[in-house]
Amino acid sequence: MSAKTKKLTMGALILMIFTSVYGFNNMPRSFYLMGYGAIPFYILSAVVFFVPFAFMVAEYGSAFKDEKGGIFSWMQICVNTKYAFVATFMWYTSYVIWLVNIASGIMIPLSNAIFGTDTTSKWSLFGLSSTQTLGILGVCFVIVVTFFASKGMKNIQKVSSIGGIACMFLNVLLILGALLVLIGNKGQLAQPITSAASFVDSPNPEYGGALAVLAFVVYALFAYGGTEAVGGLVDETENPEKNFGKGLTIAAVIVAIGYSVGIFCVGIFTRWSDVLSAETVNKANASYIIMNNLGYQLGAAFGASTNVCVQMGNWTARIMGISILLTLVGAVFTLIYSPLKQLIEGSPKGLLPEKYCKIENGMPKYALKVQATIAIAFILLVSMGGDTVSKFFNILVSMTNVAMTLPYMFIAAAFIKFKKNKDIKKPFVIFKNDKVAIVFTVLVTATVGFANFFTIIQPAIDGDIATTVWSILGPVLFTAAALILHSRYEKKMAAGKNPDDTAI
Structure with a gap:
């Protein structure tokens, strides 16, 4: 990097970490699952996962700043090629499952953008059920995105920037709207706080047991996803030895507080039993129902008629639908090929089929087609199973959360060998004591492991074998x-x- 290259200030670093980790949907969805009880889990997850894992990634990123293969190279150097490939392949394929989730779920923000409410449970094509219809539409979406992505249409990423601005507006709308409702209702909370137990117990009967509460940890961990991308910012930061660790800690605190404040704000205008207890509410549409309710309660708090309140609710949901739709479309066009390219570039020559690695016009076209075929197969398998819409989306969300968080265990576990290997140059060190590094490595790995274990077994214990099997x-x-x-x-x-074992 040239000495003249402008480097990140600590403020810019904090903003970049915040925007890459913080997700608006996590707050209303968490309130639906746990109510105010979600707040302690977000704080706990920041302490036992987000901060120490981000510090590990920072050390990795600094030590291996010249390696092309990203997380693959980190684990390959620290452990071995087999370990690195299995972990990176799982990390990559978690984005395939994410694509399956988004391809089917993207119809919900589309419905909210058009109608101001989620009508997907009533959609039907060619006499198919709503679940099957959403599956077919998801398949069409994957085909269209893959076609345009294979043409190298990188300008589509601009849509993501527009969506990011819209999502920042959503956060302002949530907080200011909640405060106005609080003022209009003379300080009375829609979801009452009766005692300290309100911040532990869930109003959702499905999250009333100890196992279900422990399983919620994976949702809090998932909310901090994307931390592995932070390591690349170390050498782009001014005075990283001083600013990076401090900036990362401040960002983690801001994100944790931001999530906590957002979840509390939902409780200001949403009484769980009145708004979220219906069977039609699920993890995919809960956010839109909550934002629709914000518009309704905003009107009601200041004496608007029922008709006006309904219209305000629908328009609030439309704003969220448009914002999330723009964000997701931009994210899909980026993530449909960027993890794939990292897998291809990091893997030693000969590990992946030669045809799969071929790059045309900057795009792995054949690999994109294979990826689309796998995603389509998953969508059809899950959607044609005959379950309800709620069940369908719950399965997809569970699959995504487990698949996306498991690779963190591999990255964290490799950190012990990284610290013990004194041949690796470590220009940026946060864990100066190897014993402390081992303690945090075990803590992070165990936290992710237990969270996923409980997430997987909890549905089966409650009789929901399908979700456990798919997870x-x-x-x-x-x-x-x-x-x-x-x-x-x-x-x-x-x-x-194939004697050439160098990276492609």
């Missing part, structure tokens, strides 16, 4: 695929067919 099946299938590919690579290496 396990996604990561297991892709791990098996990674092991098969690596075994094939080892046989080729042993036979001397």
Whole structure:
């Protein structure tokens, strides 16, 4: 990097971390699951996961700043190629499951943008059920996005920037709207706080047991997702030894407080039993129902007629629908190929099929087609199973959360070998004591591991075998695929067919 290159100030660093980690949807969705009880889990997750994991990533990023393969290179150097490939392949495939989730769920913000409410449970094409219809529409979305992404239409990412601005507006709308409702209702909360238990117990009967509450930890962890991208900012920061750790800590505190304040604001205008107890409410549409309710309660607090309140609610939901739609479309066009390219560039030559690695016009076109085929297969398998819309989205959300957080365990576990390997130059060190590093490594790995364990088994304990099976099946299938590919690579290496073991 040139000495003249402008580096990030601590303020700019904090803003970048905040915008890459903080997600608006996490607040209303968490209130739907846990009510005020979500707040302590967000604070706890910041302490035991977000901050220490981000520090680990910062050390990795600084030590391996010249490596092209990102997290693959980190784990390959610290452990071995097999370990790195399985973890990176799972990380990549978690985005495939995320694509499955988004492709089906994107119809909900579209419905809210058009109608001001979620009408997807009534949608039907060719006599199919609503679940099957959403599956077919999801397949069409994947095909269209893959087609345009393969053409190298990177300008689509500008949509994400517009959506990001719209989502920042949503945060302002949530906080200011909640404060106005509080003023209009003379300080009375819609969701009452009766005692300290209100910040522990969930109003949602599905989250009344100890196992379900523990399973919620994975949602809090998922809200801090994207932390692995922070490491790349170390060498772009002014005076990183002083500013990076401090900026990261401040950002973590702001994100944790931001989530906590947002969840509390939802309780100002939303009484759980009145708004979120219906069977039609699920993890995918809860945010839109809550924002629709904000508009309604804003009108009601200042004496508007019922008709005006309904219209205010619908327009608030439309604003959120448009904002989230723009954000998701931009994110999909970026993430449909960027994790794929990192997997291809990081993998040693010969590990992935040659055809899969071929780049045309800056895009891995064949790999994009394979990726789309896998996503479409998952969408059809889940959507054609005959379950209700609520069940359909709950399965997809569970699959995504488990698949996206499991790779964090691999990255964290490799940190011990990273610290013990004194041959690795470490220009930026936060964990100066190796014993402290081991303690936090175990803490982060155990936190993610237990959170996923409870998330997976809790539905089965409650009789929901399907969600448990699908939560396990996604990561297991892709791990098996990674092991098969690596075994094939080892046989080729042993036979001397591919002596070049350098990164592509």
